[in-house]
Amino acid sequence: MSVFIVRRLLQSLAVIVAMSLLVFFGVNVIGNPVDILINPEFDQEELERAIKALGLDLPIWQQYLVFVENAVKGDLGKSFVFGMPAIQLIVQRIPATLELALAAMLIAIVFGIPLGMWAGLKPDSMVGKTIMGGSILGFSLPTFWVGIMMIMVFAVMLGVLPATGRGETVEFLGMQVSFLTADGLSHLLMPALNLALLKLALVIRLARAGTREAALQDYVKFARAKGLSPRRIVMVHILKNILIPVVTVLGLELGNVIAYSVVTETVFAWPGMGKLIIDSMQLLDRPIIVAYLLMVVFLFITINLLVDILYSVLDPRVRLQDVKG
Amino acid sequence: MATTETFPVASSEGVAQAESPLKRFLSDYCDSKVAIGALFVIMAIAFVAIFAPLISPQNPYDLGEIDILDGRQPPGSIGLTGMKFVLGTDDQGRDMLSAIFYGLRISLAVGAMSGFLALCLGMSIGLVAAYFGGRVDTIIMRIVDLQLSFPAILVALVLVAVLGKGVDKIIIALVLVQWAYYARTVRGSALVEREKEYIEAAICLALSHRRVVFRHMLPNVMPPLIVVVTVQVAHAIALEATLSFLGIGLPVTEPSLGLLIATGFDYMLTGNYWISFFPGIALLITIFSINLVGDQLRDILNPRLQK
Numbered sequence: 034m035s036v037f038i039v040r041r042l043l044q045s046l047a048v049i050v051a052m053s054l055l056v057f058f059g060v061n062v063i064g065n066p067v068d069i070l071i072n073p074e075f076d077q078e079e080l081e082r083a084i085k086a087l088g089l090d091l092p093i094w095q096q097y098l099v100f101v102e103n104a105v106k107g108d109l110g111k112s113f114v115f116g117m118p119a120i121q122l123i124v125q126r127i128p129a130t131l132e133l134a135l136a137a138m139l140i141a142i143v144f145g146i147p148l149g150m151w152a153g154l155k156p157d158s159m160v161g162k163t164i165m166g167g168s169i170l171g172f173s174l175p176t177f178w179v180g181i182m183m184i185m186v187f188a189v190m191l192g193v194l195p196a197t198g199r200g201e202t203v204e205f206l207g208m209q210v211s212f213l214t215a216d217g218l219s220h221l222l223m224p225a226l227n228l229a230l231l232k233l234a235l236v237i238r239l240a241r242a243g244t245r246e247a248a249l250q251d252y253v254k255f256a257r258a259k260g261l262s263p264r265r266i267v268m269v270h271i272l273k274n275i276l277i278p279v280v281t282v283l284g285l286e287l288g289n290v291i292a293y294s295v296v297t298e299t300v301f302a303w304p305g306m307g308k309l310i311i312d313s314m315q316l317l318d319r320p321i322i323v324a325y326l327l328m329v330v331f332l333f334i335t336i337n338l339l340v341d342i343l344y345s346v347l348d349p350r351v352r353l354q355d356v357k358g
Numbered sequence: 359m360a361t362t363e364t365f366p367v368a369s370s371e372g373v374a375q376a377e378s379p380l381k382r383f384l385s386d387y388c389d390s391k392v393a394i395g396a397l398f399v400i401m402a403i404a405f406v407a408i409f410a411p412l413i414s415p416q417n418p419y420d421l422g423e424i425d426i427l428d429g430r431q432p433p434g435s436i437g438l439t440g441m442k443f444v445l446g447t448d449d450q451g452r453d454m455l456s457a458i459f460y461g462l463r464i465s466l467a468v469g470a471m472s473g474f475l476a477l478c479l480g481m482s483i484g485l486v487a488a489y490f491g492g493r494v495d496t497i498i499m500r501i502v503d504l505q506l507s508f509p510a511i512l513v514a515l516v517l518v519a520v521l522g523k524g525v526d527k528i529i530i531a532l533v534l535v536q537w538a539y540y541a542r543t544v545r546g547s548a549l550v551e552r553e554k555e556y557i558e559a560a561i562c563l564a565l566s567h568r569r570v571v572f573r574h575m576l577p578n579v580m581p582p583l584i585v586v587v588t589v590q591v592a593h594a595i596a597l598e599a600t601l602s603f604l605g606i607g608l609p610v611t612e613p614s615l616g617l618l619i620a621t622g623f624d625y626m627l628t629g630n631y632w633i634s635f636f637p638g639i640a641l642l643i644t645i646f647s648i649n650l651v652g653d654q655l656r657d658i659l660n661p662r663l664q665k
Contacts, residue, residue, distance in 0.1 A: 048504065052516075055516070055520060056516060056519065056520065059516075059519065059520025059521070060519050060520060169649070170646075172649075173592075173642070173645050173646045173649050174642060175596045175599055175600060175638075175641060175642070175645070176600070177599075177600055177603045177604075177619070178599075178603075178619060178634075178638040178641065178642065181619065181622075181623055181626060181634055181638065182635070182638070184626060184627075185626055185631050185635070188627070189626065189627060189629055189631070196627060288509070289509045292508075292509040292511050292512040292515075293509065293511055295511060295515065295604070296511070296600055296603075296604065299603075299604055300623075310515070311604050311605065311606065314515075314518070314519060314606050315605055315606070322519050326515065326516055326519060329512060330508075330512075330516075333507065333508055333512070337507050
């Protein structure tokens, strides 16, 4: 067991090192930051001072070593544009992204499970087929275009929801959140729904498959034989059993939702991490690009590592296979 | 299926069937009316994309043919030169219909090109992994697993951040995002094929590794790949559109559908919906019909569902 965990930890570490090399060197050879960041009217002396201040005069491998040394201390460089530590800028944006991602997950669960169960209980009915057709559409539609269409309908044509921004926020557990104010909630609704669409389609499929399987099981037949109402069978017996796979998959998908919030945040000008990275990529604000990519990759590696370890605890075959292979 | 004829060992299934595999394949495909419709839509879209310069009402990127005074006209309006703008015009006075035809050209070219290159790369790597097995296989599949554990958009972001802008760079990024899907599929079916007698026979004939892998194994792992190709080409088109919309994809000199939508988005709040609505519809129809064809192919190529 510990052999397995150590191996996985080492692998994760290797991936992080490889990623930091790839991202740092890759990002640092694009464009010339001197042209973009330093006032072109500076004279030679001012120019050199500015280059030194940004650390751009060192050879690139030395820049990398400085970067690694600082990264270990939790300092991933200063934003060229904002003049603030990159980590601090990103951390400031985390609550907005997290709020959006969690709201999207909630929507996916609250609407996805009943719809999926309906489609699973009546697979051949008109409604069931429509739900499944809709979920295929959910997979095909490009998220950003759906977002634009939502803005068109609800903000421009009907004028019922605000098109962009986060609205009024209040402090909650030390973070600024919008879901506790009416204005903030109206701002949150469209982006959350937009981000939820893909996951909604996924939850519908999982819930449908689970329901179809569960409906044939003996415990359902037994419950029916006992004379329980169909309502109770569906709401208690079937629901409980399909929740486990749905919740497991959605837990794994949280990282995915955070990655895809890049698109939704850009469409709705939601001030989260995703919008920050896209803006930074357009301005070539390298420290932020590097810090964001490393942080998200780190997040993913952590999630994957935890899942692997959890699986190996639950299913010993996984770790035996790995140690042999 | 020329190869099955050259190698009698593998052609036993061909003898058992009265009709040729191709004929059977076609008649299976035609079982679904939706799938036939989708295929016709794809052919129409491809036709439009290939012949865009001949059939579009104007060349939207020839400054002599557009007039900025025609800018942001709603669908159906008549321009200064008496031309009818069926789908309206953008901010520069371009006919949207023509812009969409040209945009389809770029979107499809990028999607098909990266799909094809990713297929070649992923297929070769997958075949090598399955054929040689052992350490090579372990290392390759570790990389594949690792890459597939990250969402496509994140991999694309990393690659775009590293590679920068440009048509070639975006194609490279899309190929590097997608090769792993092909590699995994090919390896799966190649592992099964490797154990079959005809491969053993080919090895006994002392044929070169390259010949065994590419002439004998490859044709037999193609069917499941066809499904992956259709799905991945649709993904590539959608991903390119998303990246272009975010402003980190194609440069403005290559106005794909995603870029058209991004331009239109700036005018959305003032009510000029058509500039991004119609390119979006074109993108949607393209992706949706490719997915429908892929679905039907999966059904007919899946041995478990075969009649």
